[in-house]
Amino acid sequence: MAINRTQAREAVFQLLFETEFKSAEAREDIFALSCENREIEANDYIKNAYFGVYEHQEEIDALIGKYARGWKTARISRVSRSILRLSIYEMLYMRDIPASVSINEAIELCKKFDEESARAFVNGILNSIKEELFGANNA
Numbered sequence: 001m002a003i004n005r006t007q008a009r010e011a012v013f014q015l016l017f018e019t020e021f022k023s024a025e026a027r028e029d030i031f032a033l034s035c036e037n038r039e040i041e042a043n044d045y046i047k048n049a050y051f052g053v054y055e056h057q058e059e060i061d062a063l064i065g066k067y068a069r070g071w072k073t074a075r076i077s078r079v080s081r082s083i084l085r086l087s088i089y090e091m092l093y094m095r096d097i098p099a100s101v102s103i104n105e106a107i108e109l110c111k112k113f114d115e116e117s118a119r120a121f122v123n124g125i126l127n128s129i130k131e132e133l134f135g136a137n138n139a
Contacts, residue, residue: 003041005097006105009086011040012049013109016082019054027054053089060088067128068121079114080122087126091133099130 003011019030031050034040053060061073064084068076076084087106091099103126110119 003043005045006108008041008043008045009049009105010109010112011038011046012053012086013082013113014038015040015046015050016053016085017078017113020078020082027051049086049089049094052093053085056089056092057085060085060092063088063129063132064125067125077114077118080110080118083109083114083122084125087122088129091126091130099134103127103130 015031015034018034019025019027022030027050031047040046064073064076064081073081083106086109087102090097090102094102103123106126107119107123110122114122
């Protein structure tokens, strides 16, 4: 059974979050085991987004650091950091996904997995990045 983009996005978030605890393990191993153990469908979106976040992590984290005023990326909760990384990756590299959709989906992930206070923080960072990338009126 094929999964929809929202479900795929949640699977990527879970992979990113899991990887936060397994920094010594190869990402390929984490991905393969997670696909097997949690029956994650290894579709192109999941694979591209998961590995793409890590391929571009330095650039993504620099954007987070630029807009997370007063917060070092390492101090942001693992949940928020994983959500931010995924949404920013989509805005930078998956241009077929409108930035507003990516941000809305990030907020939905916050509602489901993060503290209530994290929503405004995540939303503020993502909207600032969207404005930098696309201008105030686009995406």
